Amino acid sequence: MQRAVVQGSKRGLAVLAGVTAASGMGLVYALENSVSASGDNVHPYALPWAHSGPFSSFDIASVRRGYEVYKQVCAACHSMKFIHYRHFVDTIMTEEEAKAEAADALINDVDDKGAAIQRPGILTDKLPNPYPNKKAAAAANNGAAPPDLSLMALARHGGDDYVFSLLTGYLEAPAGVKVDDGKAYNPYFPGGIISMPQQLFDEGIEYKDGTPATMSQQAKDVSAFMHWAAEPFHDTRKKWALKIAALIPFVAVVLIYGKRNIWSFTKSQKFLFKTVKGREPPKAQ
Amino acid sequence: MKINNSLLNFVNGMLVTLPSSKTLTLSWNFGSMLGMVLVFQIVTGTFLAFYYTPDSLMAFSTVQYIMYEVNFGWIFRIFHFNGASLFFIFLYLHIFKGLFFMSYRLKKVWMSGLTIYLLVMMEAFMGYVLVWAQMSFWAAVVITSLLSVIPIWGPTIVTWIWSGFGVTGATLKFFFVLHFLLPWAILVIVLGHLIFLHSTGSTSSLYCHGDYDKVCFSPEYIGKDAYNIIVWLVFIVLSLVYPFNLGDAEMFIEADPMMSPVHIVPEWYFLFAYAILRAIPNKVLGVIALLMSIVTFYFFALVNNYSSCLTKLNKFLVFLFIISSVILSWLGQCMVEDPFTILSPLFSVIYFALAYLLLFIFATSKFLFK
Numbered sequence: 001m002q003r004a005v006v007q008g009s010k011r012g013l014a015v016l017a018g019v020t021a022a023s024g025m026g027l028v029y030a031l032e033n034s035v036s037a038s039g040d041n042v043h044p045y046a047l048p049w050a051h052s053g054p055f056s057s058f059d060i061a062s063v064r065r066g067y068e069v070y071k072q073v074c075a076a077c078h079s080m081k082f083i084h085y086r087h088f089v090d091t092i093m094t095e096e097e098a099k100a101e102a103a104d105a106l107i108n109d110v111d112d113k114g115a116a117i118q119r120p121g122i123l124t125d126k127l128p129n130p131y132p133n134k135k136a137a138a139a140a141n142n143g144a145a146p147p148d149l150s151l152m153a154l155a156r157h158g159g160d161d162y163v164f165s166l167l168t169g170y171l172e173a174p175a176g177v178k179v180d181d182g183k184a185y186n187p188y189f190p191g192g193i194i195s196m197p198q199q200l201f202d203e204g205i206e207y208k209d210g211t212p213a214t215m216s217q218q219a220k221d222v223s224a225f226m227h228w229a230a231e232p233f234h235d236t237r238k239k240w241a242l243k244i245a246a247l248i249p250f251v252a253v254v255l256i257y258g259k260r261n262i263w264s265f266t267k268s269q270k271f272l273f274k275t276v277k278g279r280e281p282p283k284a285q
Numbered sequence: 286m287k288i289n290n291s292l293l294n295f296v297n298g299m300l301v302t303l304p305s306s307k308t309l310t311l312s313w314n315f316g317s318m319l320g321m322v323l324v325f326q327i328v329t330g331t332f333l334a335f336y337y338t339p340d341s342l343m344a345f346s347t348v349q350y351i352m353y354e355v356n357f358g359w360i361f362r363i364f365h366f367n368g369a370s371l372f373f374i375f376l377y378l379h380i381f382k383g384l385f386f387m388s389y390r391l392k393k394v395w396m397s398g399l400t401i402y403l404l405v406m407m408e409a410f411m412g413y414v415l416v417w418a419q420m421s422f423w424a425a426v427v428i429t430s431l432l433s434v435i436p437i438w439g440p441t442i443v444t445w446i447w448s449g450f451g452v453t454g455a456t457l458k459f460f461f462v463l464h465f466l467l468p469w470a471i472l473v474i475v476l477g478h479l480i481f482l483h484s485t486g487s488t489s490s491l492y493c494h495g496d497y498d499k500v501c502f503s504p505e506y507i508g509k510d511a512y513n514i515i516v517w518l519v520f521i522v523l524s525l526v527y528p529f530n531l532g533d534a535e536m537f538i539e540a541d542p543m544m545s546p547v548h549i550v551p552e553w554y555f556l557f558a559y560a561i562l563r564a565i566p567n568k569v570l571g572v573i574a575l576l577m578s579i580v581t582f583y584f585f586a587l588v589n590n591y592s593s594c595l596t597k598l599n600k601f602l603v604f605l606f607i608i609s610s611v612i613l614s615w616l617g618q619c620m621v622e623d624p625f626t627i628l629s630p631l632f633s634v635i636y637f638a639l640a641y642l643l644l645f646i647f648a649t650s651k652f653l654f655k
Contacts, residue, residue: 054526082349151349154529155537190547230537231352233359240360241525248518255511262508266307266500 042187044158044165047220051227052160055242057235058228063092065207066225069218072205074149077141077196079129080229082150086123087232098123108132142182144195153227160223162188167219170198299483303502306489309509313487315379317510321517322372323475327468329365330412333358337415339461341454344417345539360525367524369409370531373554376402380582384603387594387647388488389585393481396586397474403579404471406555411464413552417457420533422540423549425452425460431562434569451542492594548620556617557610561636563621564629574633581640588644590651598646606639 050059067088070080085102089095102121105128111117121128131137137145147155156162165188173185177192184197200218207213228234275281336355338347351358380402382388389395414425429446433439448455485494500506531553535546551559561578565571613632619625 082353087353151537155534157534159534231359233352237360237363237525237528241522244518244525245522248515248522251518252515255508255515259508259512262504266505 041190041192042165042169044161044188047161047164049160049224049227051224051234055238057238059224060092061209062221062224063228064225065209065211065217066221066223066228067092068207069200069205069222070149070225073199073218074222075127075130077130077137077146078149079131079146080127080150081129081148083127083229083232084123085121085125085127089123091232091235092228095123142195146196149226149229151230153223153230155230160227163223163226164216164219166194167200167222168216299479299502300507301501301503303483304486304499305502305506306486306491306493307498307500307505308489308491309487309506310490311509311512312378312382312385312490313506314510314513315375315382318375318513318516319372319379320475321513322368322375323468323471326365326368326372327472329361329368330465330468332361333365334465337461339415339454339458341417341457341540344415344454344457348416363524363528364521366412367520367528367531369412370552370554371520372405373409376405377554381603381607383488384606384643385600386488386490386492387596387599389582389588389647390591391482391485391488391494392586394478396583397478397481399579399582401471401474401478404467404474406579408464408467408471409552409554411460411467414457414460415464416536417540418536419538419540419544419546420535420549422452422542423545424551425456426545427549429456431568431572431575434572492596550618553614553618556614557636558617560613560617560629561633563617564633574637578636581637581644585644585647588648590647593651593654595646595650595653599643602639602643602646606636606643609635609639 050062051057070078085098085105088098088101093101099122102123102125105121105125106118107121107125107128109117109119131140131145134145153159153163158165166186169186169188171185171187173179173192177185179185179193182197183193183195185192186194200215200222202215203213204215204218205213211217231237333351336347336351336358338344348362351362353359355361380398383395383398410424410428414421429443429452432446433443435442444450446456446459447453448459486499488494533550550556558575558578562571562575565574609632613629613636616625616629616632619629
């Protein structure tokens with residue numbers, strides 16, 4: 001009887017705890033989803049990036065095309081201060097290609113007499129900054145300095161999806177929304193008014209590999225390049241993850257077997273309480 | 286096994302011959318895991334310190350230098366900042382396990398453990414600031430400003446921590462030095478925590494500490510603690526696959542003292558406390574509530590009850606407490622708008638009510654069985 005009551009109350013507590021946990025999580029889920037629907041900007045849609053899987057690597061052809069877009073379109077206003085030409089070597093280009101790419105750029109430097117010069121780039125040079133400083137960048141762009149793009153793929157909520165949506169999301173401003181001269185309307189940008197006008201257009205550039213340069217193709221490629229620039233080690237880290245993940249089952253088997261082996265004696269012990277004559281335990285009343 | 290060397294004897298007593306209850310489950314691995322994470326953080330952190338420069342003009346760039354230029358620097362940084370999350374995951378599991386099994390009956394162990402928790406929170410916060418990104422800079426502004434509520438000396442203390450009249454490069458250097466030194470203090474307190482623990486032995490899953498039917502720590506528990514390696518490998522894989530998922534996008538934008546982020550959110554492990562802080566409109570009361578959300582657990586060590594535990598009720602309440610903490614953490618990252626402005630105070634009240642109910646039941650249950 002007593003056992004039944006205890007079991008019943010245990011079951012009741014378990015049910016109550018389960019219901020409480022489920023309702024708590026339900027509340028969080030419901031409110032979290034309502035939050036996604038609010039806000040002053042459109043959330044970017046999730047895209048099937050070649051590199052978005054846990055063990056997927058970059059589509060290097062796309063990253064290379066993205067560099068072409070960056071160089072011909074974005075680099076006119078945006079810097080990439082953390083990227084050097086040597087980062088291209090054995091990642092998205094061969095050494096010769098990277099050297100040629102660097103030599104193609106004009107780098108600000110000083111000569112032996114301290115005079116300002118421009119020289120062809122070498123592998124150890126950073127990608128050139130279009131402006132001498134932030135104030136010059138702001139002055140040339142209606143007061144809004146174009147941000148550095150090295151980390152842009154990680155520095156915005158939505159990441160690659162956001163970059164793609166922003167680049168392809170320019171629209172006519174809806175009635176009631178005032179857009180000043182030099183600005184543009186883009187619902188993916190927080191607030192909707194962005195200082196950067198639309199930059200990508202169908203056939204705006206010509207790809208070296210002959211891929212049709214539609215607007216969405218360019219946006220996809222430059223988004224992939226910007227993600228590569230934000231973490232050039234991306235493919236290496238996933239390769240390591242895969243190797244270590246493959247190791248886990250073997251390590252687990254060894255450790256679990258070892259532990260069970262060590263514990264087998266302790267776990268298989270039996271205790272026998274033997275009453276010695278004359279030292280019997282007191283009888284239950 | 287007897288060794289004629291006092292230091293080795295000490296280590297031997299800690300790791301080999303230590304009498305341990307047979308009933309310690311996998312939940313008792315949390316503590317050893319925390320020790321491993323602490324050492325891991327010290328090793329990776331020292332590596333990062335070789336390349337880091339605590340200067341407001343260079344800090345963000347040197348962090349990126351580690352990511353882009355230092356040979357495999359990125360892997361050390363990824364492990365270090367995700368290691369902080371791993372530390373807190375096991376810290377919370379360890380604390381909840383302690384609440385489940387009423388480990389606060391080991392007073393010195395409990396109080397030293399809570400002190401470690403507070404110091405680790407400070408350590409993690411200061412490490413977060415070192416990145417000198419938008420979110421870390423503004424977190425430094427918000428959190429250090431809280432100290433201004435201390436009567437009389439508050440503004441002086443804030444100015445002293447800032448090393449000036451605002452969060453600047455001098456503040457960054459202040460935080461870097463403390464972030465570098467504090468882990469060694471934590472290591473010493475951890476040693477004290479272990480010595481206190483081993484003077485009685487762990488609370489077993491039978492809620493007892495007595496010297497009965499025990500086994501040596503080695504090889505039984507060394508073999509069991511080796512399971513931590515599996516967790517480590519899983520952590521390493523997750524860190525490599527999703528390195529930035531626990532962070533915020535604002536951590537990739539260099540600090541700009543002239544422009545605050547739209548929505549300031551701390552790291553996930555501080556969210557419950559942040560929700561409690563935001564729940565109260567009055568700044569002084571908010572800071573007091575924030576402090577009490579942890580200090581409350583020191584009070585458990587003030588109660589003497591070794592004779593009776595309402596274990597089922599205790600476990601049930603701890604379970605509810607965990608749920609309320611998780612919901613509070615989620616509320617901590619929500620916008621300041623309805624219904625969150627109502628839910629945050631509500632769940633803050635539930636958090637404190639459950640904590641004090643646990644304490645009340647622990648303090649009074651001994652009278653039930655007199």
